[in-house]
Amino acid sequence: MNEKINYPPLKPVPLLSSCLDCRLSELCLPFGLNADEVKQLVSIVKNKRPIPADAVLFWQGDDCQSLYAVKSGSFRTFITNADGSEQTLGFYLPGELMGLDALQHGRFSSSATALETAVVCELPLAHLNKLCAAIPGLQNQLMRILGKEIASDHDKIVLLGHRSARERVATFLLMLSRRYDALGLSSTEFNLSMRRQDIANFLGLTIETVSRQLAELSREGVITIKQRGVQINDPAMLKAIVEPCMAQPLSHSA
Incomplete structure (x- = not known):
């Protein structure tokens, strides 16, 4: 509690x-x-x-x-x-x-x-x-x-509006990537400090769906899951998943 x-x-x-x-x-x-x-x-x-x-x-x-x-x-x-x-x-x-x-x-x-x-x-x-x-x-x-903060709220509306589970998960990872890059840290390898259920709740998905989408991206070689860490192996592919559903560049906030 x-x-x-x-x-x-x-x-x-x-x-x-x-x-x-x-x-x-x-x-x-x-x-x-x-x-x-x-x-x-x-x-x-x-x-x-x-x-x-x-x-x-x-x-x-x-x-x-x-x-x-x-x-x-x-x-x-x-x-x-x-x-x-x-x-x-x-x-x-x-x-x-x-x-x-x-x-x-x-x-x-x-x-x-x-x-x-x-x-x-x-x-x-x-x-x-x-x-x-x-x-x-x-x-x-x-x-x-x-x-x-307002731009971040706009991104969230776009993220959650009529997007597939795959697009939502990919967008979430890309948002985090850009935010870690702004911190001067690796944009391709970082920890997910949030629990899967928190990610699912944020994205409007079930835990099972989030886990399945992460597993599929991993099987495709786009990312590698390391316990609570993520390594983005193919940033271009991740952007290709996201770009069709984003009219404007993502702000680095989620």
Whole structure:
């Protein structure tokens, strides 16, 4: 059962382990800021203890006091329906910002749970709003991140709209490939930190269908399955499966 972790009072992130030397800074809020502006951002960032796998960072309906940037690990966001069932909305990798769905009403409209041991940087919203007013570059970067989130939602609509199971699974793998590439990691060999049932729930398929499609792609030599890892052997073939069902290039978010 998912459990929300209660943390002791937060402390500022030590300067040397923060935005100034973080390898993810070009993907996150510091992008485009000068050194003095980054230092101002660092002054409001809080860090949490490592979040264990399956622990909940925030619950649907919680008041939003902060946004969260993934520093390491990965997360799944989901909503809980009236009948108690869960619908997976997406997956977040390092450098990506969680909690943007709460900006409209001040409450999280989804829950976020760690898929593996993870670390986040907490950005208290009150301080962040003041900084955005003082630093135009920070506000611009936040707008770009919001735009990326909207583009990701568009991709999901296309992904789930009248597409075959094969196209959905191939598109999902290609989305992850591009996101890992943006992190400076291998775009052809990576781990699937999410469970098969989470992938199936996200894609609107059954676990059996997802497993069957992965097995078929593996038999065709397009990919190789290594326990929870995937190696893309034929990126061109994967793109050929995806391209007929995508009118625009995929954004690297899922």
